[in-house]
Amino acid sequence: MAGTDVGIDLGTASILVYIKGKGVVLKEPSVVAFDRDTNKIKAIGEEARLMLGRTPGNIVAVRPLRQGVISDFTVTEKMLEHFIRKAVGKKTFRKPKIAVCVPSGVTEVEKKAVEDATYQAGAREVFIIEEPIAAAIGAGIDISRPCGNMIVDIGGGTTDIAVISLGGTVVSTSIKIAGDDFDEAIVRFMRKKHNLLIGERTAEDIKIKVGSCYPRSEVDSIDVRGRNLVTGLPKTVTVTSEETEEALKETTSQIVEAVHSVLERTPPELTADIAERGIVLTGGGALLRGLEELLESKTGINTMTAEDPMKCVAIGTGKFVEFLSGHKDEEP
Template sequence: MNAADLGIDLGTSSILVYVRGKGVVLKEPSVVAFDKDTNRIKAIGEEARMMLGRTPGNIVAIRPLRKGVISDYTITEHMLKYFIQKSLGRMSFRKPRISICVPSGITEVEKKAVEDAAYLAGAREVTIIEEPIAAAIGAGVDISRPCGNMIVDIGGGTCDVAVISLNGIVVSSSIKVAGDDFDEAIVKYVRRKYNLLIGEQTAEDIKIRIGTAVERPEPQSMEVRGRDLISGLPKVIRVNSEEVRDALKDALSQIVEAVQSVLERTPPELASDVVDRGIVLTGGGALLNGLEELIESKTGINTMTAEEPMTAVAIGTGRYVELVSGGRKLDA
């Protein structure tokens, strides 16, 4: 059996693995549960996520990636190894060729750390791809032609905005404001307004169910459970979509500013292509209700979300390997 080609979307909040010929075979949270007393890993992925905020003192559930960058090297290596083996099963005797995508703004040192972790996790060959390129391929954009395509990839830790032409990034911006910041903003808002402490998972649930970037014709609301900061007792409140929009305002305006700054720096010919072709949104953050309308109203450019925004980067990372191994070498 020949070694498989893998494409890995190494995200701050989740890791997706694409296997050549099979598509996306794995999507799990990038969380590791670690026992401080014995110095051993207790769980990785979904199992570890269930432990977030629910562990005894000796077990810590940590995210080894912060803002798209490796913050804990050893644990990232263990996590990668686990996900690679889980994706391949017993089907491969040879080491796989792996392509991994990274945010467009990371340094050479950070890139090298990702590469080293992949080799230590069992890769035979490692290709590092910038996130906007992978997102564009995964969203079905033909990036090989000499015309401008604008991609806005909103992940868990970073938001990457880029104009791509002829297989390369012409102008880009990577900001450390994304899905995790949306959750954080909701936690802070609920604490400030209701004196209620809620966890990350509750905040994410609020964002997914009633979160919005623009005013909804009919505001929606939901019950939220947390701990009252004054009495210390559990409490239930109702939060509506207008409040969530208010909470997300600052984070969203930073994303809009990043889009505007990239447009301002785009050469005129490519900018006119973007106006014709529109802006494509990818990443989990693109699923926020009303985000298309918000970006469209601020830029005047037609904005649409990729068909599968959550998996676009992983698919593009894997397909990049196929394009390379098919002899059509792209410039990284």
């Protein structure tokens, strides 16, 4: 019986598992809750995410990956093992071939850590793929052609920007500004403007429901509850999408600048391709309203978001394994 081919998007915010022939079978937040006293893991994934910021002293909910890099090896390994088992099931006799995605700027040491964790979690073979390439494959771009494509992959911890041609990266950059930083910017803004202290989960809700980074025709608003920093008591404030635009201004402009710097370093022939084909946005951060318009107004290049941007990297990682297996099968 052939082993299963698995693609894993090991994200700072969520983990997606793709299985050959089945598509994305699992999408869960990369959060682990464990008991400090016994060092036992209490919950993994969505269940643990609900505990963020709401745990008693002995239980901590942590995100073992920070800015796309493993910050807690043992916890990451346990989390991977849990998700692989959950996705693949116990029926397989052979260990799966697993491709894992890493941000384009990681060091060899960081790559090795991901590889080791994946082997420990039960892989027979591990392939490490750079995020922008996986994102491009997942977005349905034929990366093998001699034609420039620009991908902006905004995840939870890192934003990867790359110009891809002939199956490889020509120019790329990875900045540690992404979805998590949007949340932090909202937390800071609420504290500064409304004297209101909110947690990261509430900030994420604001971002998802009314977050915007470009002026919109209609203004949305949401009621936010938190702690009044002056009185120390609970307080409710109404936040509008215009305010989030102000809150996210600095963070989003850093992404625009990074896109700009990659374009500056791109060879002219490929720049011409990009001007014609446009910029493709992938990753959960691409769902922020107004990003397309913002990039378009600042670069003058048509920008579109891939369909189902959150799943692009996972699909691309899985397809990459198939692509590799396909090539190996053809060899005599």
